[in-house]
Amino acid sequence: xxxxxxQSQRAEAVAQKAEARWAIVVILIIALLLGMMTxxxxxxxxxxxxxxxxxxxxxxxxxxxxxxxxxxxxxxxDGSVTVRLVGSQYSFTPQCLLIPTDTPITFRGTSxxxxxxxxxxxxxxxxxxxxxxxxxxxxQFSKPADHVMPCHEFCGVGHAAMWAHVQVMDKTxxxxxxxxxxxxxxxx
Amino acid sequence: xxxxxTRKLILAHFWVAFIAFVAAxxxxxxxxxxxxxxxxxxxxxxxxxxxxxxxxxxxxYVFPTLVAMGFGxxxxxxxxxxxxxxxxxxxxxxxxxxxxxxxxxxxVSMGLASVLYTFYPPMVGNPFYYIGIVLVVVGSWIxxxxxxxxxxxxxxxxxxxxxxxxxxxxxxxxxxWGWTSVGAAIELLxxxxxxxxxxxxTIDAGLARVFFSWTLHAIVYFWLMPAYIAxxxxxxxxxxxxxxxxxxxxxxxxxxxxxxMPIGIHHLFQDPQVGAGFxxxxxxxxxxxxxxxxxxxxxITASVEIAARLRGGKGALGWLKxxxxxxxxxxxxxxxxxxxxxxxxxGLINMSYQLDFTVHNTQWITGHFHLIFxxxxxxxxxxxxxxxxxxxxxxxxxxIFLVKLQLWLWFVGMMAxxxxxxxxxxxxxxxxxxxxxxxxxxIAPEAFAVIMSFFGGLLLLVSGILFVVVLARxxxxxxxxxxxxxxxxxxxxxxxxxxxxxxxGLWLALMIGLTVVNYGLPISQLLAVxxxxxxxxxxGAAR
Numbered sequence: 001x002x003x004x005x006x007q008s009q010r011a012e013a014v015a016q017k018a019e020a021r022w023a024i025v026v027i028l029i030i031a032l033l034l035g036m037m038t039x040x041x042x043x044x045x046x047x048x049x050x051x052x053x054x055x056x057x058x059x060x061x062x063x064x065x066x067x068x069x070x071x072x073x074x075x076x077x078d079g080s081v082t083v084r085l086v087g088s089q090y091s092f093t094p095q096c097l098l099i100p101t102d103t104p105i106t107f108r109g110t111s112x113x114x115x116x117x118x119x120x121x122x123x124x125x126x127x128x129x130x131x132x133x134x135x136x137x138x139x140q141f142s143k144p145a146d147h148v149m150p151c152h153e154f155c156g157v158g159h160a161a162m163w164a165h166v167q168v169m170d171k172t173x174x175x176x177x178x179x180x181x182x183x184x185x186x187x188x
Numbered sequence: 189x190x191x192x193x194t195r196k197l198i199l200a201h202f203w204v205a206f207i208a209f210v211a212a213x214x215x216x217x218x219x220x221x222x223x224x225x226x227x228x229x230x231x232x233x234x235x236x237x238x239x240x241x242x243x244x245x246x247x248x249y250v251f252p253t254l255v256a257m258g259f260g261x262x263x264x265x266x267x268x269x270x271x272x273x274x275x276x277x278x279x280x281x282x283x284x285x286x287x288x289x290x291x292x293x294x295x296v297s298m299g300l301a302s303v304l305y306t307f308y309p310p311m312v313g314n315p316f317y318y319i320g321i322v323l324v325v326v327g328s329w330i331x332x333x334x335x336x337x338x339x340x341x342x343x344x345x346x347x348x349x350x351x352x353x354x355x356x357x358x359x360x361x362x363x364x365w366g367w368t369s370v371g372a373a374i375e376l377l378x379x380x381x382x383x384x385x386x387x388x389x390t391i392d393a394g395l396a397r398v399f400f401s402w403t404l405h406a407i408v409y410f411w412l413m414p415a416y417i418a419x420x421x422x423x424x425x426x427x428x429x430x431x432x433x434x435x436x437x438x439x440x441x442x443x444x445x446x447x448x449m450p451i452g453i454h455h456l457f458q459d460p461q462v463g464a465g466f467x468x469x470x471x472x473x474x475x476x477x478x479x480x481x482x483x484x485x486x487x488i489t490a491s492v493e494i495a496a497r498l499r500g501g502k503g504a505l506g507w508l509k510x511x512x513x514x515x516x517x518x519x520x521x522x523x524x525x526x527x528x529x530x531x532x533x534x535g536l537i538n539m540s541y542q543l544d545f546t547v548h549n550t551q552w553i554t555g556h557f558h559l560i561f562x563x564x565x566x567x568x569x570x571x572x573x574x575x576x577x578x579x580x581x582x583x584x585x586x587x588i589f590l591v592k593l594q595l596w597l598w599f600v601g602m603m604a605x606x607x608x609x610x611x612x613x614x615x616x617x618x619x620x621x622x623x624x625x626x627x628x629x630x631i632a633p634e635a636f637a638v639i640m641s642f643f644g645g646l647l648l649l650v651s652g653i654l655f656v657v658v659l660a661r662x663x664x665x666x667x668x669x670x671x672x673x674x675x676x677x678x679x680x681x682x683x684x685x686x687x688x689x690x691x692x693g694l695w696l697a698l699m700i701g702l703t704v705v706n707y708g709l710p711i712s713q714l715l716a717v718x719x720x721x722x723x724x725x726x727x728g729a730a731r
Contacts (some may be wrong), residue, residue, distance in 0.1 A: 015432060015490060026482040030475045037471060038241040052463055052713070057722050089725075105453045110460075114311050114725050115393055117458065117549055121616030122629060128458040130394045131310060131722040135460035136272040145219040152549035152618035154304050156311060156727070157234045 046175060053134040057112050060086070072183035073098055075175065080104040087116030087129040087151065090158035094185035096165045100174035101144055107137040117153035120166050128153065141168045189672065194265050194272050195580050201258030201282055202580075203584035205251050206656050208289065212246035213652040215239045220605075220645040225626050233622035237302040240620065241317075244305030249324050250289050252411040252561075255569050256365070257281065257331040259414045260358050262576055264335060266673050267352040267421075268342045274334045281334075284327030292320025300728035304620070307380060309396045313727040318376050325369050335362040352687045353437050354421040354675050360441040361413030363692060364406060366405065367699060368449055371402025371707075383724045390721035394461030395714045401452035402707055409448040409477075411561055413569035416440070419488045419521065422575050424676035427518035427656060429495025434678035436487045443480035446698045450706035451477055455539045458548050461720075466710050467541065473706065474539040481532060486524065492521070494679065512560055516591045520571035523599040529561035531556060533711045534610065552613025555606040562648075564604040567595065577662050579673050585662045591656060597651035602711045604644030608637035657659060 004160050060066040066086055071096050073083045086093045088111070099105060109118075111129040127137045142153045151162035167186045178184060190198070191624050219239055222230050230236055257278075265272045272278065283482065294316065295301045301313030339351065351359075375396050384386045420437040424430055453470035456462050493507055501510030512518050534556045537543045547553060577585050585591070612634045617624075626635045688694060714720060 004309050019433065019436065019490070022486045023483065026479055029482075030478060033536060033540055034472055034475045037542065038468075039544050040208060047576065052461055052717070054717055056719055107300055113723075115308055115397075118546070119550060119616055119618065123616075124562075126458050126541075126545045126548045128399065128456075128460065128549075132392065132720045133394050133460040135458075137458075147310055148616070148628070150616075150618040150621075152620075154237070154620040156725075157237060157302070159237075159620060160624075163625075185678055 020080045028080070029052050051136065053136075054132055055110055055134050057110070057131040060110065060112060065108070068093065072155065072185035073100075073178075074183055075178045076150035080106065082106045082108060085109045086112055087118070087155075087162075088112045089114060089156050090151070091160040092116075092118065092149070092151070092162070092164040094164075094187045096167060096188075098184045098186040099141055099166060100170045100171040101141055101168055102150050102171050103140065103174075105139050105141065107135070107139070109135045114157050116151050116162070118149050118164070120147045120149045122147060126152075144168050144170055172180070189670075190262065190265055190579060191271050191385070191626055193275055194261060195582075196277055197272075197275060197282070198258045198262050198576070199580050201261070204282070204286060204289075205254035206573075206659065208246045208254070209251045210656055212243045212251065213649055215243040215262060216247075217645040217649045219243065220638075220642040223621060224638045224642045226639060226642060229623045233300060234299055236297060236622035237304065237620075238299050241296050241302050245292060245296065245599070246289075247509050247562075248407070249303050249321055250285065250443065252414075252565075252569075253284060253324065253328050253365075254282075255573075256361060256410065256414050257285075257328060259417070259572060259576075260331060260335055260362065262580075263358045263417070264338045266579075267354040267358075267675060270338070270345070272334075273341055277330050278334055280422075281327040281330030283533050284330070285324045288323025288325075288327060290320070290624060291323060292317050295728070297602045298728075303727055307375070308394045308678075309383070310722050310725050311727045312380060312383045312391070312474045312724045315381060318381050318384055320571060322373070322376055322381075325373060328369070329366060332362040332366040335359050339679065347602050348684075350690055351684045352675065353431075353434055353678075354417060356438055356679060356690075357417045357420065357441045359692065360445045360695075361410060362419070363696060363699070364413070364445050364448055365410040367696075367703070368403050368406035368410060370401045371452070372646065373406075375399035375403075389724055391724055392549075392714065392720045393722055394459065394720060395711070396464065396706075397456060398453070398707070398710055398714065401455045402449060402703070403452070404455055405452040405474075406448035408557070408561060409444050410429060412565050413441075413444070415524065415565040416444075416484060418568045418572045418575075419484060419524075422572060423488065423521045423551040424491040424495065425674055427492065427495045427512050427521075429491050429493075429498060429517055429676075430676040431492060431676040432487050432490035434682050435679070435685070435689055436686075440480040440484050440487075442689075442695050443483075444477070445475055445692075445695050446702065447477040447480075449699060450702040452515040453706070453710070454539060454541075454544075459545050461714060462710050462724055463713075466706070471539055471541055471708060473702075475536075478532065478536060481528070485528070488521070488525075491676075492518075492717065505559065511640075514592075516574055517571050517587065517597060519592060519595050520567050523595060524564045524567050524571075525713045527559050527599070527602060531560035531564055532575045534559065547613050547618055550613035551617045551619050554619045555609030558609070559602065559606040563606065567598055567602075567636055570595065570598065573655075573659065576673075577659060578668070578670060581663050582667050582670065583662060583665045584668050585658070586665055587658050587661060590658050594651050594654040594658060596653065597647050601644045601647030601651055605641050605648060606644070608640040608644075612637045667714055685704075 071084050086096040111131040127135045147166040149164040295314035303313045382390050450475040454474045481529035496507035496510040499510045501507030
């Protein structure tokens, strides 16, 4: 069959139009997705961490915000809560995080040895802990619940044992406890 | 027609690739078993990570690289119709890849380098693991150079003639790999190997992750190239159609070349060492790189429709029935497109970083890249091997039923493996776990999905073994006289092309330029920041 008949040339023209239409549809889809991402990033402040902060992992236990007594949930003067934690082979400190509902939360974390990371199951919280750097993540929890919080980055032979817990509790109860304790956690 | 020695060269590449593939496949299935509720907790999780390291290294660095190299040599000789230049160098490249594979796998099998194929400094394993990987990559660089040399020799002899599409795409793949492998090479040569040899005791883990991300995403496009070359230049011919548009094919390969590299930081959305601005920029470029795939889907579907209409297919969708469904290539491309569709949609989700927060480093990601690479891409490796095999052995491939069974098993197995992974990933199940505590009420509901994935993996293992059995049996039949090997013809074969669609200079400049822009600043910022190096954590050393 010859493909250079007038009929096939007509078919070619039809197909070329279809191709151009498709290219436009593709570009619109991608533009829409990127537009949504940008809108959410700017208006809901769901941007990835922006500041690059460094810290020396070999001295973080001796002084500064990641000393053991500073880890856990701290109430800030503006009413928000900062949760500080450290990942080490093969556990998090603290192993159980206590978090209030309906309160702006900032996670600040780092690693004392290798690369770790964590996600809080069934939430959007997802953070990498790279030694030498401080990770930041802002979020908010709406309902009281218990979540598991596994290390999700390969950190050595014991990686599969590295699971922590998160307890989201009612806001009023949390702040009542916070009046008595400087740092909160649910480690028993 | 392929030269006798070139045939041996290509067969050697393919056999080494396929043996590594089946070995890695068996390890993968063992991992699926050991971490499922079907088996009690593994006593020594180190064995699991040894296996993951071997599985990833073989599937990521050895198998696709050797398929691309072998297929590339075939394309060069068949499409340019000139004997392959530098055959002895090509053998040397293969030799380096084999020596490198063995050098890397010995320490891995001894448990001295269980760092996974993505390395994860500051953990540092035995230096021979990294040196082995470097040797494999250097072997592949010989291929990159040979593809360029062969093309230039042909261009000199054929001034102004359009480069045949298969060779154009093949050389684009070679350049893409040459440049993207530089990121990991810098990480290995300047950061990890000095630490592994004990010359340095600290390493910047954040910077290493940035270098690796330069390689980590585009390497997937390098894996994908042979599959896309098969879409454009084998599928239409094999199913009795025509390629709808030759220039669209060229544009797709050019877009991959330009947009594959400056996007890798989307692997680091949750990392603390890169600022939000560059994460956003890389997300935008990741959106761009989906364009060549979406264009390819259109062009290949249009080409397939041409085949159906030539066979008498009618109607808006009725032509689907007229397709040669008993043809293995038809089956392969249909399965590949289904998996590419789901996998691609998952990719767009990963690119949108608000959505990525939910799935980053969960089983969703494992599901995503197994579906795209193991599914959509590897099934086309099977198809291209079946298509080339008679031209390599000089013998007919007779087990058409087994071929179709193999493709069906692979498709069903990959769906059964990856869909449950996506699901539990959304529930928050992390990846790279040697075992799970299924008695924990938070994890118990995910147990069923892990068992499903195990059975999916079992089908994949059977399919992989069937694949090498069919190819081995292809060596045992009687010799036949072969028709000349043909690539697909386009509906309108180009007689002249604009210089931009017939050369690489401009596109290589853009590729390098965009990488320098999108990586230059994050890298130089990290180099400028003091005190980011952290102590090395040795793996596999006596404690």
